[in-house]
Amino acid sequence: MAKAKIFVARAVFPEIVEYLAQHFEVQSNQSDQVLNKDQLAQHLADKDGAFTTGSDRIDGELLAACPRLKICANMAVGFNNFDLDAMTARGVLATNTPDVLTETTADFGFALMMATARRMTESEHYLRAGKWTKWSYDMFAGSDVHGATLGILGMGRIGQGIARRGAHGFGMKVIYHNRSRLDAATEAECKAHYVSKEELLKTADHLVLVLPYSASSHHAIGAAEIGLMKPTATLVNIARGGIVDDAALAQALREGRIAAAGLDVFEGEPKVHPDLLTVPNVVLTPHIASASVPTRLAMARLAADNLVEFFSKGKALTPLNPQALAKH
Numbered sequence: 344m345a346k347a348k349i350f351v352a353r354a355v356f357p358e359i360v361e362y363l364a365q366h367f368e369v370q371s372n373q374s375d376q377v378l379n380k381d382q383l384a385q386h387l388a389d390k391d392g393a394f395t396t397g398s399d400r401i402d403g404e405l406l407a408a409c410p411r412l413k414i415c416a417n418m419a420v421g422f423n424n425f426d427l428d429a430m431t432a433r434g435v436l437a438t439n440t441p442d443v444l445t446e447t448t449a450d451f452g453f454a455l456m457m458a459t460a461r462r463m464t465e466s467e468h469y470l471r472a473g474k475w476t477k478w479s480y481d482m483f484a485g486s487d488v489h490g491a492t493l494g495i496l497g498m499g500r501i502g503q504g505i506a507r508r509g510a511h512g513f514g515m516k517v518i519y520h521n522r523s524r525l526d527a528a529t530e531a532e533c534k535a536h537y538v539s540k541e542e543l544l545k546t547a548d549h550l551v552l553v554l555p556y557s558a559s560s561h562h563a564i565g566a567a568e569i570g571l572m573k574p575t576a577t578l579v580n581i582a583r584g585g586i587v588d589d590a591a592l593a594q595a596l597r598e599g600r601i602a603a604a605g606l607d608v609f610e611g612e613p614k615v616h617p618d619l620l621t622v623p624n625v626v627l628t629p630h631i632a633s634a635s636v637p638t639r640l641a642m643a644r645l646a647a648d649n650l651v652e653f654f655s656k657g658k659a660l661t662p663l664n665p666q667a668l669a670k671h
């Protein structure tokens with residue numbers, strides 16, 4: 344039987360391309376050209392499967408041009424680059440990479456919160472600029488993390504990982520808000536208390552966003568929400584750009600309406616709102632929360648295994664829309 348044809352939309356670890364090549368006829372974008380919509384559609388036009396990343400948009404228009412496509416395996420836990428309804432309607436299976444990145448991403452969220460609270464990058468820029476000439480009692484004095492109130496908006500696997508770190512490692516009081524409340528055992532394990540969104544905003548010393556992006560979470564944090572926060576509070580976004588109104592945040596940071604922010608994701612990334620680049624009290628990182636070598640390898644391997652499982656057994660390891668299989 345002819346091997347299925349796979350397109351790997353962005354560069355990945357060579358060993359993953361080799362692994363895929365053991366099972367499929369593989370075309371891979373190892374030069375890592377960022378493909379526009381039309382180029383992606385051209386590459387996928389004669390393919391049976393796609394290995395995608397968060398930057399590859401799969402929607403009805405693209406699927407209409409790619410009639411052979413049966414599966415898109417995303418190397419990401421988030422899948423807002425997929426129009427899941429359009430994929431299901433066409434019988435295209437979607438998969439993501441849950442679990443393998445949870446602890447690494449929670450580590451990063453915690454690190455970003457600490458860097459933000461303790462003004463680490465702002466002070467490094469000062470030092471590198473040769474401005475450090477003497478000690479002073481309030482130089483880059485920030486806020487404490489230990490013993491503070493940690494607020495988490497979006498309490499899935501990664502949110503719970505951050506809660507456990509804060510509660511057990513740093514003696515933080517953990518409060519959270521989520522679409523649905525966690526069961527009592529998970530709340531107890533995370534030492535987390537459920538509160539309304541308004542109470543979360545008003546009470547948190549450090550607020551970390553870990554909710555998925557959707558039309559309903561667009562600008563979940565805008566000027567009004569920031570206005571409810573303590574002037575001493577920090578805000579960290581490791582979820583998705585678009586959950587925060589970046590223009591409103593930049594203005595609030597400039598006016599000192601909250602103390603600082605840490606951002607790993609941005610509206611319209613890799614573009615960054617120019618005002619965020621000029622305010623000092625923000626730590627900026629280029630969407631690297633899951634970027635440890637072992638975790639990125641595990642994500643790539645799981646995406647690849649979803650393709651292998653699908654073409655050999657007709658199912659997937661971590662499907663997002665298993666109902667698409669009924670159309671085959």
Ligand code: 8YV
Binds near residue numbers: 396398420421630
């Ligand atoms: C990815 C992420 O690096 O998994 C996710 O949802 O945001 C990151 O881990 C990114 O989406 C690239 O695929």
